[in-house]
Amino acid sequence: MPSSQFIKSSVATISNGADISTDSKYTRVLNMTHLIPYEVYMSEPPKPAEDGTITYNWALRHRRGHSALYAGIRSLDNEWDSYYVGFVGQVFDAEDKPIESSSFTEEFKKSLECFLLKNKAVPVFLEDEQHHGHYEGFCKTVLWPLFHYILWDTVTDGRQENQNWQLYRAVNQAFTDKIKEIYRPDDLVWIHDYHLLMVPRMLRDALPDAVIGLFIHAPFPSSEIFRCLPQRKEVLDGMLGANQIGFQTYSYARHFISNCTRILGYESTPSGVDAKGSIVSVGPFPIGIDAEKVEVQRKSPEVAKKMESLKEMHAGKRIIVGRDKLDLVKGVIQKLHAFEKFLSEYPEWQNKVVLIQVTSPALTESPKLERRVAELIAHINGTYGSLEYTPVHHLHSQIEQDEYFALLSVADIGLITSVRDGMNTTSLEYVMCQQENYGPLILSEFTGMAGSLGAAIMVNPWDYSGVAKAINDALNLSCEERQNKHMQLYRHVTVHTAQYWAKTFIKELVISLSNSNQTTTTPYLDMQNLLTKYKKSKNRLLLFDYDGTLTPIVKTPSQAIPPPEMLENLQKLADDLKNTVWIVSGRDQDILEEWLGGIKKLGFSAEHGCFLKYPESDKWINLTEDIDMSWKNDVDEIFTYFTERTQGSSIERKRSSITWHYRQADPEYGAFQAKECQNHLESAILPKLPVEILLGKKNLEVRPTLINKGEIVKRLLTGMQDVDFVFCAGDDRTDEDMFRVLKRTPDFNDLECFTTTIGPPAKKTLASWHVSSPEEIIQTMKKLADSAQS
Incomplete structure (x- = not known):
């Protein structure tokens, strides 16, 4: 869909303390989520026209789940021209039956795309096989367990695993292609969650100047866990294509930085990663809920009726509420064990406390887990229950919103015992619903919200006695203590909302970008200009560093063996009578002789300028002979x-x-x-x-002190008074000595000089040009050699 079809809007000031300057040149946010927030269906059957075209009548309904995410994104609409970009998902016909993606015609897609665009959504269409391999295959069976510290314990089909990985990449590429279609220079791209981890790098390669943010809604594991992923380097590199990466907690951000340091070998600080010279900002951005919407919903008449029914049903009982998906990481098993421990160790509460546990079905069904939960509940009720008293009431299904808010409102305790969790909206919604009752919140220290809700009672869900004690303490809190805890929680929930989260993330993205833009960038090597000046010159000096310039940096220095293509191009350059070619390296003489000694007419500088060997000479000159080396x-x-x-x-x-x-x-x-x-x-x-x-x-x-690469360049220039062209390539601090000398050559006013560093444009350097990798230097060598022969 061409970008001209998008409607521009001005940037306003963001409230809640997250102000964005109205003079920002960025006016649109493209929010990339796995799914658009709507389910699409036909309001009536398609109508064929006389000219053969078909008229489709579409309608939308909001998709269940991810309410905090979508509320945050929606809040950008008032200040930004904000769009959703995501998989269209299942489309339904007029009878509410799913339509197979294989039957989507181009006319069908175009009609649907135009309709969704009016609702500020840009659909990505995927084949069923693509979506299955990406979502059920790689996201849910590989990434989701790993991010929640669950290692795979089943033997998998290696071919299927590789196919799922390829489909994951293909879907990420499809999302990238869609952004490329609609991208404008005034866009900010915000990518969400682990479904799209390859998109930042793919988008960076396609649109180098794009402004890209990435937020991970799930936990992020430590390097000891994450390094088990076979595609660990590709995934980390994919994420590092972003300008800013956000996480739910500081610990998740710290784990990501540690992974980049330990797996990729990148330098880092507590607030970012130096990815080959590109500084990627990393930090915590705790997400919240739409507090105003929850406040309205909890006060509805339907909720009040449900509350009365619940109070009547459990008259005289204190109510503990739990609501979780039936996943291993949600800690339902641990909660039931702890509640049994509570009834055992504090018998005075028997017949006075009930646990109402709602478990919604997980994305991946687990019959074994369902069976264990059912057995535990039957055991607790059989041991501590009676005809008049049922300790645990369990409902394994989705419940209506009115019932949910009624349950949270009548509870005396909210009990959340997740063993690993990114964000837990139940804890926040519970706080909003307790404005009259002041029921305390018992929260697992392993949830993403634990760092934000300091007034909650923190527990280790694996410590059943500790959780049982926390339940007893919560039940015995005085009204004043309960109110004080609640007010602290309430202040946090109502300030750090989903809207605040979204606006703060965008604000920080713009700030980090403006800070990085204050430094000058090095332009990419102008190949046409280089070749033109090269062909016109008569006496050329070509200077190349070795490690990181002609070969990539490797962990073991002895493995930096020169590739055949580089040797071939180096020989061609050295054979040109107009060229004087030197390798100026930190390597010692023996290594340079062993790896590059077979190239004729090549000059060598070893150990950062301490030793020289001129082209076609067999003698090494020691420049440190008169220096005390003690x-x-x-x-x-x-x-x-x-x-x-x-x-x-x-x-x-x-x-x-x-x-x-x-x-x-x-x-x-x-x-x-x-x-x-x-x-x-x-x-x-x-x-x-x-x-x-x-x-x-x-x-x-x-x-x-007196010996460095810059001194060697001075010596070579002095001995070549008729030189009219210099090409110098290097990648690290030692090579800056060469660039510095070549930048200060007043005696060579007519010298055409191309100093080139290897790295990103934002890299601090004295070089005039940059390329991204050693491979590009080798290709440059080839073009220079070929141009002389043309």
Whole structure:
């Protein structure tokens, strides 16, 4: 659907303390959810016209579930031109029967798309096989259990598993393609939950300047759990295509950052991840409910009638309420065990307290779990019940909204014992319904709301005696204590609403974007300009770093073997009589000779400029001969001390420098030890010796102050007075010395210089251009070599 069909609106000020400046250039939010919030059905059968076209009459009804999510998104409508983008889901005919997706004609889709667009929804159409493999296959059998700390304990068909993964990617690509169709430069894209984790990277690759937010509504596991996912790197990289990633709690955000550090090896801070130079903001954004809507619903006459019936039914009894999906993570089994423990350890409450437990069917049926729940309830009722008293009342079905709010309103205690939970709306709705009764809330510490609802009584659902004691304490609270706890909970629920959550997330996304835009970006290498200047030049100097420039960074340095294509292109460049080609690397002479010595007419600078070998020469020149190297013993002693205390670290001893590597150490501990080591070197070595500390990628290197890559470039330029073209490529801090020298060359006013760093455009660098990867440098080498022959 072309973007011209969308209606623009102005940006207003967001209330509830989440103000967005009206001068923001972003005026539209594209909210990408797995499903649009509506079910679509035909209000009457299709009507064929005389010209052969068919008229469809569509109608909508709100989809059940995800009320907090949709309420938050809807709240953006007043300030933004806000749209839903999602799977259309099941479509129903005039008799309310599902229509097979295979029967969707183009005319059918176009009609439905136009209708939904009027309701600010953009549908994504999927085949049944696609949706099944994506949702039931990968999302619900792989990601959902893993995110809730459940490891797969059944033998699966590897081919089916791989097919589901491919379908997951295909569906994510379909969502990406839909955004590409409707995207405008004034758009903010907000992606929701684990169904669409690959979309941020796919969208970033297609639209590099897009503003992308991602929010995960589920828990996010620690690295010990998440690393079990075979596609862990692809999923993390997919998520890191976003500008900002939000989670329900700080602990989930911390787990994500830890995964990026431990699995991908990226640098991080408590508030973000440095994904190859692109800073991705990460933080907690606790979601709430539509408090105003709940307030209206709970005061309806129908709710009042249901409340009277419940009070009459359980007259003289204190009521404990639980409402959960029948999933393993919701802790229904634990709740029943704890309630039995309560009746056993506090017999004075027998015949005075009832537990009303409502369990709605889970997305994936579990007959075994249903059977265990039924058996436990029968055991409790059989042990502690009588003709006049039934301790546990269980209803395993969806209940109407009036019954639900009535139940929450008459309760004396709300009991939530989830063993793992992202957000739990029942806890918030319970607080809203207790404005007259002040019933305390007992809440599992493993829920996503535990960090927000501090006035609730926190319990460990696995500690049955502890939960039983919490029930007894809650029943014995004085009216004043109950009221104080309730007022604290109520203040939080009514301030941190779904609307506040949505507006705060968008506000922070815009702020983080404006902050990042304050830094200059490096333009992408202008290939046409490069080739034009290259062909016109007569005497060229080509300078290449090795690790991270001609080959990707690897965990084990000895595995950075040059690819054949790179060797071939390097030889072609060296064969050109107009070219002087140098490898300026931190590697030692032996490695450079072994890997690149077969290329004729190639110059080498080893150990960051400490050793030189000119093209077509067999002799290495040692530039450190007149430098006192006795400092190496002191540095070696310090490095040895930290190596013995940092598992996975190692020392690389070169003739002119010494490096401590911690790439294979625990990322967090390795970084901590590196800082300690750096502090020790700066206090014990730097003040008295002519050396400097170089902070590399997962390493610390100590080298003579007077020797660096920049000094080598100066030497080469001085010896080539007639040079008129320089191409210099590098990726890390040591290469900035080369870029700095080439930026300050007043004696070479006519020099055409292309300094190029490998990394994202936002990377801080002195280079004039950037490319994204070593593979692109190799392709650039090929284009240069081929252009000289054309």
